[in-house]
Amino acid sequence: MIDTKDSIMSLDGVSRRFTSRANDAVLALDNVSLDIRRNQFITLVGPSGCGKSTLLKIISGIIPPTAGSIEFDGSRLLKPSRQIGMVFQRPVLLPWRSVVENILFPIEMLGWNVAEYREEVKRLIQLVGLGGFENALPNELSGGMQQRVSICRALVYDPKMLMMDEPFGALDAMTREDLSVELLRIWTERKKTVIFVTHSIPEAVLLADRVVIMSARPGRILMDLPVNLPRPRSLETERLAEFQDLVHTIREAIYGERKVKQ
């Protein structure tokens, strides 16, 4: 088993029930237990409506589970924590703020000294390759560039964990590949525990130390697959036989289950 000291978050029997409009109880998540190690990159895949986003919201402390508990960094997680940074599918930047001001937004909200973070913002902008766009407004940037800004915004206050809810889902295929590789580079430089939800199986394998596969509703953990592909990885990694095998295994797990259900 995993050394408990090394664990940053553990979910114990987490379930979530919703009441639908017709007053029926819908079980979105069923008895999910998960132990997440520090600085691990975990990707979460599964068919639409499998409760990935619900799980992510619970892990972020935005909604409480109806059963089970979550331990985060030594204490029970009951509300959103500053130690958990968030990147969403859309960049959700503040349209009136420049790139620099958008990245500084969390610092202002936390009431920290903005001046002390200007250097860090500069470093982050270089890290994601947005040099020269410091004073641009969001509507002057492409979708991929906006998403880079939102990644910087999540990194600037140095949370221990990063929740990424299909962050590249709204981008075109090429930008998407580009950004996944870049995310890996950023992650190598700024080690963090990452939980990354995606619909793309190859993307899930390329990024992860560990792919967690969820079943269709009610969401359960179908498979917890370690990915031991060598790092640093690039798009070339996708040509490895092991990579293809992993992708195949995951597809089998997801589609195989669907066939059984039909």
Next chain:
Amino acid sequence: MIRNLTEYTQTAIGPILLLGIWEAMCRLFDVPAWLLPSPSKILIEGYEILPILPAHLMATLFAVLGGFALSIAVGIPLAIMITYSPVLRRVIYPMILALQSVPKVAIAPILLLWVGYGLKSGIVVAATVAFFPVVISTAAGLESIDRELLELTRSLDSSSLKVFLKVRLPWAMPHIFSGLKVAITLAVIGAIVAEFIGADKGLGYLILTNSGALKTSVVFFVLLILSLLGIALFYAVEAIERAVCPWYMSDTTKAETL
């Protein structure tokens, strides 16, 4: 630039043509001036009232601006209360709706009875007409806030005041301004209504007295001034919007050029 010039010319063709036909018809059929004065007659007789015009114009302008300011002072806090408290929403919203469905012209005499004659009543009537779009658009703007952005601020332990000032209010600004642009034109109507009912100054008063005296060309001239006032005020609000939320304006101008 050249393209702009052609566009302006195209826009101007309609009114010029219309005025030409109007003038021609009046002369051709010898229409009496008290019924429909020709454009040239309107300008000539309008020129004669120019000396007394500024005092009346200022009276109306004060009523409009006062009413507009009052509608903002009342409307925006109301919208904030509606957004933040479900209870207040249930209490206030139906009352605002009820007030809105009462024709303002009909309650203006009562308002006059309460606040008195002159500028004060102009301000109050203008405000009652103008405040509805202010409330509705401000509330809509505050509610349009991105859910995920709110989740982010929650994870950052931000106080609601900070979230309001740094996120929700600026986010709502474009909505608020679209309400303000409607409100300023309504405020003009409100001020005129009040002047119709009880005033001894203002453009509305000029219209009322001159139409009573069958000086129709003066009435038309005042109407012209009144429309110019409305247009000027509208663009003034838009200029403020441009200054307050340039990010939004640049967005729309971009969309227009595409």
